[in-house]
Amino acid sequence: MNVKTKVEIYVSTDVEVDGPIPGPHSMLSFASAAYDAEKVLHGTFSATLEVLPGSSGHPDTLDWWRQHPEASQAARANPRSPESAMNDYVTWLEALPGMPVFVGYPAAFDFMFVYWYLMRFVGRSPFSFSALDIKTMAMVLLRKDYRRSTKSAMPKRWFDDLPHSHVALDDALEQGALFCNMLSESRKR
Template sequence: MAEEIYVSTDIEADGPIPGPHSMLSFASAAFRADKTLLGSFEANLTLLPGAEGNPQTMAWWATQPEAWAACRTNLRDPTEAMSAYVAWLKLLPGKPVFVAYPAAYDFMFVYWYLIRFAGESPFSHSALDIKSYAMAALGTEYRQSTKRNMPKRWFDNLPHTHVALDDAIGQGALFCNMLAEQSSRQR
């Protein structure tokens, strides 16, 4: 059986759903369970034709000028970027598992863009949600399983900048730390 590779992914968008709104950027950091970083992929995307930013989302972006500038440079066409992403995923030394916080939001955009622009998803139809994993690990209710309620030992000293690659690496390390702790408990 192929090793699972945890592909921690973060996206930045200009609205709550793909189609009417665009994924501005995304990044993935591929980790082995032991927190070995195998590589990363990132892309800033051109806007979808006819799509426009959601007013509330754009108001939030106005408070994040550095992150906004970072996701609006070196723009790539979604067809080219998503095809390159699929090729990158297929070169990983195992089966890619999509991991995110929150997975429902990030996966919705990535899956939609993969199917629309590359015609396939190497992740199939599934994503692993870090918050749900924390709920099980901590034995808490879902809404109590927020980052502020997670043990500090789960976090590496990594920035959360709303730049997709920074956030993908940070949440990937978080997930691997959680995974290691759960694995040690089961021994």
Template sequence: MPEIYVSTDIEADGPIPGPHSLLSLASAAFTADGRLLDTFSVTLDTLPDATGHPDTMAWWATQPDAWEAARRETRPAAQAMASYHAWLLQLPGKPVFVGYPASYDFLFVYWYLMRFVGHSPFGHAALDIKTFAMSLMRRPFRSVTKRTMPRRWFAGTRAHTHVALDDAIEQGELFCHMLREHGGQLGT
């Protein structure tokens, strides 16, 4: 089975799942040659005993359009994650989680999948775009940011809006430019 690169972005109301909630989740599934296969997007009800972290909520106050998008037509977490799980399973290959930063987005997605579905089609691993960039650029990790990455990697990518679906597609396009430059399609 070929690998399907599932560029994923989440929005949350705090730094960790459990005490804080996943607000929105979106993924864009790409083939190794950069073709966008499908997208998934959902907004979730907050967890019953969770609260927004004060620092995160202060940041959200500066992003009213993104906040509104993350709170529109919310669904119960169990229902949202079951739909996401089913979407992942119907992809025509093995899903690989891709994120920027993967450590944050994967933390929430994995926790929610395990809590509400009991299974993660991603297994225990995630591919971090920043780490991949570090390798391609041959630079120290902390010196790699979107501002220091080659502009050619952003050719035709969308704006970063803090709306989960926009950002999942934008980051997937960035990853595909990097992958193509690295040597094109990888073996399966």
């Protein structure tokens, strides 16, 4: 199939980390849920990662993890080498039935970690340099300022009954459904 005619697959992605930036701090776990525009789930990917050599957790982030022990335990279960996990992730992304589009909430944060890990351990990114931000999309749909376009300001009809547990896969699925519901509504306007 010609790349230009492939449909977009929206890869809702959530990261769990031990600090504000990659390199000095590590991505502990991440997950993606791949949806098409009709909200059909085409698969999921999740991995728990070994911490980067020489990295350390940021005190504020480590304090947050101490307050969320179940999420912390999930983010540290059966860690893999980042190189192995990111290579498997690229293989998964490239097997999707369309062009992968990174989707996050907030995209700037999650994409920063995923992109850094992809470039460091694989040398390339199937997402190119771009990511779609759910909060920015909410700003446009709600016609509100960016900082007022929080989840609490969003209509309940945009949310499916899915958990937001700070476990990467749960959050990727929840955010992906949210994005698809917003996309559907935006296309009806």
